[in-house]
Amino acid sequence: MIDILLSLLILTGAIFTFIGSLGLARLRDFYTRLHGPTKATTLGVGCLLIASAVYFSVREEGVSLHEVLVTLFLFITAPVSAHLLAKAALHLRVKSLAPTPAPDTDTPAD
Amino acid sequence: MLSTVIPIAYALVSLAFLLSFWRLLRGPDAPDRILALDTLYVNTIALLVLLGIHLGSAIYFEAALLIAMMGFVGTVALCKYLLRGDIIE
Numbered sequence: 001m002i003d004i005l006l007s008l009l010i011l012t013g014a015i016f017t018f019i020g021s022l023g024l025a026r027l028r029d030f031y032t033r034l035h036g037p038t039k040a041t042t043l044g045v046g047c048l049l050i051a052s053a054v055y056f057s058v059r060e061e062g063v064s065l066h067e068v069l070v071t072l073f074l075f076i077t078a079p080v081s082a083h084l085l086a087k088a089a090l091h092l093r094v095k096s097l098a099p100t101p102a103p104d105t106d107t108p109a110d
Numbered sequence: 111m112l113s114t115v116i117p118i119a120y121a122l123v124s125l126a127f128l129l130s131f132w133r134l135l136r137g138p139d140a141p142d143r144i145l146a147l148d149t150l151y152v153n154t155i156a157l158l159v160l161l162g163i164h165l166g167s168a169i170y171f172e173a174a175l176l177i178a179m180m181g182f183v184g185t186v187a188l189c190k191y192l193l194r195g196d197i198i199e
Contacts, residue, residue, distance in 0.1 A: 003111045003112055004111060006112060006115075006163075007111045007112055007115040010112075010115050010116065010119050010160070010163070011115055011118065011119065013119070013156065014118065014119035014122040014123055014156070014160075015122060017122065017123055017126045017152075017153060017156050018122040018123070018125055018126045018129075020126065020149065021125070021126035021127070021129040021130045021149055021153065022126075022129055024129060024130055024133050024145065024146065024149055025129040025130070025132055025133050030139060030141055030142055030145075033133075033142065033145065034145060036149075037130075037145060037148060037149040037152065041126075041149060041152045041153070041156075042152070044156060045152055045155055045156045045159070048119075048156050048159045048160065049159055051159075051163065052159050052162060052163055052171075055163050056168055059166065064168070066168065066171040066172075066175075067159075067171065069171075069175060070155065070159075070171060070174050070175050070178055073175070073178050073179065073182075074152070074155070074178055077178070077182040078152075080182075080186070081148055081182060081185040081186065081189070084185070084186060084189035084190070084193075085141055085144060085145055085148070085185070085189055087189070087193060088140075088141050088144070088189045088192040088193050089139070089141040091192065091193050092139065092140065092141065092192060094139050094141055
């Protein structure tokens, strides 16, 4: 039973990690590329870490909490780094597929 | 069951490594390359966790934690450099 749960978690995690990197390689502009790794890869690594926590909790006596630390750190830092990357890209005026909004002018829009 | 799933997971994570490495080499702009490096360190954590389950050893988590912290600091420093032209002002 635990074996099946572990296998499912590991497979899900590996597939999501792969999909995240596939998005990074295949999508067409930087702002869409930002989605792949920051969402899918975080979820994938999260699944793998849960699998590891279950595995070591079952195998050894007591609950294994090392993984929770890594998960927490990764889940806190992933949005921060994504935000900083988007900000840097906007600062450098990286090309986007979507039309950029017009800069603010003094005349109000009708 | 676990012994058949782990090699498949290794293969998928290794393919993810290759795809991010391709983006690192190809990436048209600097933010693309930083994003590729960011993905590479997250993939490294995934690979280390898999290795820990495969070998049944809990030593690799400390390495994973260190890589998570250093990778985040590296990403922030590179972004800061692109934004301000300087890291510590």
